[in-house]
Amino acid sequence: MGGKPACTLGEVKNRADLIIYWGGNPAECHPRHFTRYTLTPKGKFTPNGRKDRTMVLVDIRETPSTRAADVFLQVRPGRDFEVLTALRALIKGQPVDPDRLASTGLTLDQLRDLAERMKRARFGVIFFGMGLTMTRGKYMNSSAVLTLAAELNAFTKFIAMPMRGHGNVTGADTVLRWTTGYPFGVCFNRGYPRYNPGEFSTIDLLVRGDVDAVLVVGADPAATMPQPAIEHLKRVPTIVLDPKVSTTMRIARVGILTAATGISAGGTVYRMDEVPIPLRPALRSPYPTDEEVLRRIRQTLAARSSG
Amino acid sequence: MLRIKGGKVYDPVHGQAGVVRDVCIADGRIVENVSGGRVIDARGMVVLPGGVDIHTHIAGAAINFAREMIPEDHRRAVALVRTPARRAGIGGVAPSTFATGYMYASMGWTTIFEAAVPVLTAKHTHEELHDTPIVDKGCYLLIGNNEIVLDLLEAEDYERARHVVAWLLWAAKAYGLKAVNPGGVAAWKWGQNVRGLFEPVPGYQRVTPARIITALAQIAEDLRLPHPLHLHCNQLGLPGNFATTLETMKILEGRRAHLAHLQFHAYGGDDWTTFRSEAPRIAEYLNDHPNLTADAGAVLFGDTVTVTADGPWQYLLYRLTGHKWGNMDIENETGCGIVPYAYRQRNLVNAVQWAVGLELLLLVRDPWRIFLTTDHPNGGAFWRYPEVIRLLMDADYRRERLKALPPKALSRISLPDIDREYSLSEIVIITSAGPARALGLSHKGHLGVGADADIVIYDEDPDPGRMFARPRYVIKGGEVVVEDGEVRQTVLGREFVVRPNYDEAIEAFLQPLFEHYYTVSFANYPVELERVHPVEVRSLGE
Numbered sequence: 074m075g076g077k078p079a080c081t082l083g084e085v086k087n088r089a090d091l092i093i094y095w096g097g098n099p100a101e102c103h104p105r106h107f108t109r110y111t112l113t114p115k116g117k118f119t120p121n122g123r124k125d126r127t128m129v130l131v132d133i134r135e136t137p138s139t140r141a142a143d144v145f146l147q148v149r150p151g152r153d154f155e156v157l158t159a160l161r162a163l164i165k166g167q168p169v170d171p172d173r174l175a176s177t178g179l180t181l182d183q184l185r186d187l188a189e190r191m192k193r194a195r196f197g198v199i200f201f202g203m204g205l206t207m208t209r210g211k212y213m214n215s216s217a218v219l220t221l222a223a224e225l226n227a228f229t230k231f232i233a234m235p236m237r238g239h240g241n242v243t244g245a246d247t248v249l250r251w252t253t254g255y256p257f258g259v260c261f262n263r264g265y266p267r268y269n270p271g272e273f274s275t276i277d278l279l280v281r282g283d284v285d286a287v288l289v290v291g292a293d294p295a296a297t298m299p300q301p302a303i304e305h306l307k308r309v310p311t312i313v314l315d316p317k318v319s320t321t322m323r324i325a326r327v328g329i330l331t332a333a334t335g336i337s338a339g340g341t342v343y344r345m346d347e348v349p350i351p352l353r354p355a356l357r358s359p360y361p362t363d364e365e366v367l368r369r370i371r372q373t374l375a376a377r378s379s380g
Numbered sequence: 381m382l383r384i385k386g387g388k389v390y391d392p393v394h395g396q397a398g399v400v401r402d403v404c405i406a407d408g409r410i411v412e413n414v415s416g417g418r419v420i421d422a423r424g425m426v427v428l429p430g431g432v433d434i435h436t437h438i439a440g441a442a443i444n445f446a447r448e449m450i451p452e453d454h455r456r457a458v459a460l461v462r463t464p465a466r467r468a469g470i471g472g473v474a475p476s477t478f479a480t481g482y483m484y485a486s487m488g489w490t491t492i493f494e495a496a497v498p499v500l501t502a503k504h505t506h507e508e509l510h511d512t513p514i515v516d517k518g519c520y521l522l523i524g525n526n527e528i529v530l531d532l533l534e535a536e537d538y539e540r541a542r543h544v545v546a547w548l549l550w551a552a553k554a555y556g557l558k559a560v561n562p563g564g565v566a567a568w569k570w571g572q573n574v575r576g577l578f579e580p581v582p583g584y585q586r587v588t589p590a591r592i593i594t595a596l597a598q599i600a601e602d603l604r605l606p607h608p609l610h611l612h613c614n615q616l617g618l619p620g621n622f623a624t625t626l627e628t629m630k631i632l633e634g635r636r637a638h639l640a641h642l643q644f645h646a647y648g649g650d651d652w653t654t655f656r657s658e659a660p661r662i663a664e665y666l667n668d669h670p671n672l673t674a675d676a677g678a679v680l681f682g683d684t685v686t687v688t689a690d691g692p693w694q695y696l697l698y699r700l701t702g703h704k705w706g707n708m709d710i711e712n713e714t715g716c717g718i719v720p721y722a723y724r725q726r727n728l729v730n731a732v733q734w735a736v737g738l739e740l741l742l743l744v745r746d747p748w749r750i751f752l753t754t755d756h757p758n759g760g761a762f763w764r765y766p767e768v769i770r771l772l773m774d775a776d777y778r779r780e781r782l783k784a785l786p787p788k789a790l791s792r793i794s795l796p797d798i799d800r801e802y803s804l805s806e807i808v809i810i811t812s813a814g815p816a817r818a819l820g821l822s823h824k825g826h827l828g829v830g831a832d833a834d835i836v837i838y839d840e841d842p843d844p845g846r847m848f849a850r851p852r853y854v855i856k857g858g859e860v861v862v863e864d865g866e867v868r869q870t871v872l873g874r875e876f877v878v879r880p881n882y883d884e885a886i887e888a889f890l891q892p893l894f895e896h897y898y899t900v901s902f903a904n905y906p907v908e909l910e911r912v913h914p915v916e917v918r919s920l921g922e
Contacts, residue, residue, distance in 0.1 A: 080710075086711075086899055110899060223698075230569070251439075252478065252511065254457075254476045
């Protein structure tokens with residue numbers, strides 16, 4: 074089995090000489106990633122910055138990130154798992170049938186070159202994005218990339234990290250883990266936490282119509298979720314807390330505008346590597362914070378149930 | 381106000397072993413006398429100071445990583461259903477934070493110390509400690525692989541290293557200094573480890589594990605920290621590592637130190653097939669050197685998850701077992717590894733490990749210098765402490781258990797030859813009075829006037845395992861929080877933080893280095909004091 078060989082982003086800044094992005098477009102989706110952490114910064118053991126590093130991009134199409142890459146490998150959509158599996162074989166010196174690679178859009182020479190670069194690196198890292206985790210194979214792809222990185226540690230230092238994004242998703246995951254043991258998809262209806270992705274994850278609950286009220290905080294499910302889930306949001310009382318009138322707020326029964334976290338509300342955000350960063354508001358907002366609204370709702374409910 | 385009436389009081393600090401007397405409480409502390417208030421009839425019961433855990437992993441990025449790695453354990457774990465007095469949670473080998481507080485308190489432990497905290501993620505640790513109710517707590521800063529400190533030792537600038545360490549300790553809002561595999565975790569950043577105490581750490585000319593250990597032990601003394609350097613020695617888990625442990629104790633040359641989870645550092649043999657106990661030699665050295673304390677890090681058979689900053693060891697464990705492997709290197713400071721693990725009675729190495737933990741507890745003669753831990757969750761979960769207590773108090777039971785070990789193991793251990801049985805007073809010392817003293821917590825671990833009213837009351841029971849597993853009452857800061865083993869009300873415990881002296885000018889030295897090496901801004905690095913609450917700050921004089 075693989076696992077999760079990870080590090081904080083400063084380790085990448087200080088040490089990494091091989092940076093691989095897989096199934097993502099950081100130039101547009103994480104625009105500070107290259108300059109703060111991975112490519113251009115001059116770190117403790119990477120004194121020449123970009124010159125000390127090689128960047129490989131694996132994706133299904135050219136994107137603005139391609140320009141930053143030293144090596145671009147264009148994989149056929151949905152064939153990442155096969156490529157990862159072939160790489161696992163190649164780093165161990167096992168034979169790989171070039172004909173069976175044909176469906177991936179990559180050649181054996183390309184993969185041999187990548188496998189060699191990985192083994193030769195002093196400190197390698199793979200950042201994998203939703204182009205890997207949310208396409209054919211899904212969690213199997215995540216497992217394959219994490220296992221590849223774990224196995225590379227037999228040759229050199231190697232790390233793999235998901236390119237998480239969008240607000241404080243890592244913080245939500247972190248807090249849920251310490252309070253319940255699980256990162257998401259947690260159900261409390263028996264009075265204790267239970268976890269079952271596919272059963273208790275949001276889209277599944279909505280599509281099956283299992284919930285009769287929805288509270289949305291700092292997310293916009295109506296903009297991204299499948300239509301049957303959105304239909305259910307419209308059917309049941311949906312309450313949305315958001316700093317702006319989001320797509321979900323437009324279809325919700327109740328919308329409450331709140332102060333924008335990081336701009337006019339403080340708090341703590343967990344970076345994608347789980348480093349906690351304090352937020353200090355720069356502006357004042359006429360709106361209450363999410364925390365204040367939730368606390369007032371809870372107080373009102375508690376007063377009603379005791380009265 | 382509260383009066384505990386007529387119980388048999390065990391208070392080793394005051395030489396009381398089974399003295400029948402009343403214990404009176406007002407304003408959260410023990411007082412001479414009270415008139416009025418609740419009375420607990422404790423006749424036929426034993427009254428002890430609340431347990432103090434000197435080394436456990438219960439809060440922060442590392443244990444939270446472990447929680448993420450083992451949903452299969454959560455599913456088979458005890459579920460804590462919400463009640464009016466407590467929140468929901470899960471138990472198991474890495475319980476959720478609220479569950480951790482309830483489970484420690486339900487066992488009679490009222491003060492616990494998280495043993496491994498990086499500065500960079502210390503905010504997270506304090507958030508979790510805040511969400512660990514009832515118990516008082518504190519944490520130790522991981523400093524033995526901090527590259528800014530190592531670079532200063534390379535430059536032989538001890539003075540500046542001392543100021544930097546003091547600054548970092550306050551930045552983390554920690555209570556003590558911890559070194560894990562000194563130099564080895566820094567080497568792991570390149571996939572390496574250190575060899576022996578006297579070879580330079582990879583990447584350095586002069587800095588050796590020995591230099592890191594002696595410098596940090598000296599810094600802890602110079603800063604007058606209430607708890608000395610808390611040391612996880614090099615070569616954890618490896619056959620023959622007792623030699624490294626003995627060398628480590630020798631190079632301390634009289635400086636105070638606490639040796640963490642000593643069980644994992646007391647092995648002989650050349651490889652896994654010749655693996656054997658060297659606990660007697662380690663215990664003998666400890667017996668002769670009063671500058672040292674240790675905790676057991678005892679192993680219990682069964683499933684658990686291993687969690688340590690010792691990244692290279694965890695990688696080896698992953699290669700040995702083929703289990704899942706989590707790794708999290710923290711920039712410039714430390715590492716972390718997670719591997720689920722099962723200790724099996726029929727496995728030679730595991731059987732020896734089980735014996736070594738007990739041998740150390742039984743062969744170290746002075747109970748004030750060896751403390752009960754399982755290095756939770758590494759040797760077993762903390763809620764299994766009553767099992768260890770039974771093994772210590774009942775030699776017949778121990779002999780019974782030895783029969784289940786592989787016959788080959790019996791020639792590798794000395795446990796079969798040990799007849800010592802712990803008295804109840806000695807158990808109080810290794811679980812409460814001793815660790816409180818080693819931590820410099822004068823208001824914990826005893827039942828004298830002025831002590832914190834952290835008290836546990838058990839129905840007397842000939843089976844100590846059963847007795848310790850289910851207190852009749854637990855009182856924390858004067859409040860009755862547990863009755864009949866159930867949490868009846870939740871109080872907030874407080875955190876202990878030390879504020880050492882340092883030259884403020886050290887920030888001017890640190891900031892440019894920091895901006896070069898780190899990826900967060902200098903202003904965002906220290907833990908804000910407001911984040912830690914309720915808090916008791918101890919300022920340390922010059």
